[in-house]
Amino acid sequence: MTSETERRFRNDLLEWGRKNRREYSWREPDRTLYEVFVAEFFLTQTPADNVETVYSEFLGQFPSLDEIVEASEDELAEAIEPLGFQNMRASALKQIASSHDHLPTEPELLMELPRVGRYVANATLCFARGDRLPVLDRNVERVYSRVFRDTWPESEAEQFAFTERLVPDEARAYNLALLDFGALICQTEPLCEQCFANEYCIYFRELEE
DNA sequence: AAGACGGGGAG
DNA sequence: CTCCCAGTCTT
Known part of the structure; x- marks a missing residue:
């Protein structure tokens, strides 16, 4: 009702x-699930303008989960250093990429990933896919x-x-x-x-x- | 449901 | 330095 x-x-x-x-980079049309996920993952507890400063370069360096698997946690942490929480986030990204070829498209499955709660899961799926x-x-x-x-x-x-x-x-x-x-x-x-x-x-x- | 966590930012 | 904050994790 x-x-x-x-x-x-x-x-x-x-x-x-x-x-x-x-207008933000991650709101541009045709962003992939991965690209939107990266943005939402960075946006928790971090101002959007701050995320803008590393976002495009991060996607250039790590265009998919495959590149994250290949990277060391130190390399990841360095790429997102200006955001803060870099070690926590680098570790979680590494765990995610090591256990998944593709990001799941069910909120409950996304929430099983480390450091991914209801907010990041729902925001990612809504903004990337319109769910x-x-x-x-x-x-x-x-x-x-x-x-x-x-x-x-x-x-x-x-x-x-x-x-x-x-x-x-x-x-x-x-x-x-x-x-x-x-x-x-x-x-x-x-x-x-x-x-x-x-x-x-x-x-x-x-x-x- | 409540508190812990890890760490940034304001005061 | 202390206090507050926001989403996630833990109990």
Whole structure:
């Protein structure tokens, strides 16, 4: 069951995203599953601009899992050094490439890989293939907990169910817009005056009381 | 469900 | 230096 407000938010967000989506290398059309995975794997706990500085060069040096198998952990760590967490990430990439010829396309199988949780798995499959999966990080949680303050659940499992229900068929556009909206408008200090949802956002309504 | 982890960044 | 943070891992 989808409420009128949920439907409205979904449409407003998609429209906002068409005009305000941010451009990043990994969002270019025809990126492979591997290329998108690399980006999402690097983007956790790392600012996007930071990832941009190493992304293209990394893909040039390691265009597929095959090249990662051949590389040493030190070589990998050196290539991603500016990102931080380089040893942890190099080790995980090495383990992934050593055990897989290709990345799986089921979220549960992706999540079996080291350092790949629900966020990276769903984001990778949604952004690379358009799979209709919920993408839920702290930014998204902040957005939903404000706009739908009265119905947004406490538990993680219920939050995923809530989010899954809202994701439309245009999952890629929707989830990208959701992340950008959380980063640009619904920030920790939100810019409610310029927010499209300020007519029905519960957080904003309570602010005004 | 709660805390640990590893390490970056702000103050 | 201390505190906070975000996603994953561990219990």
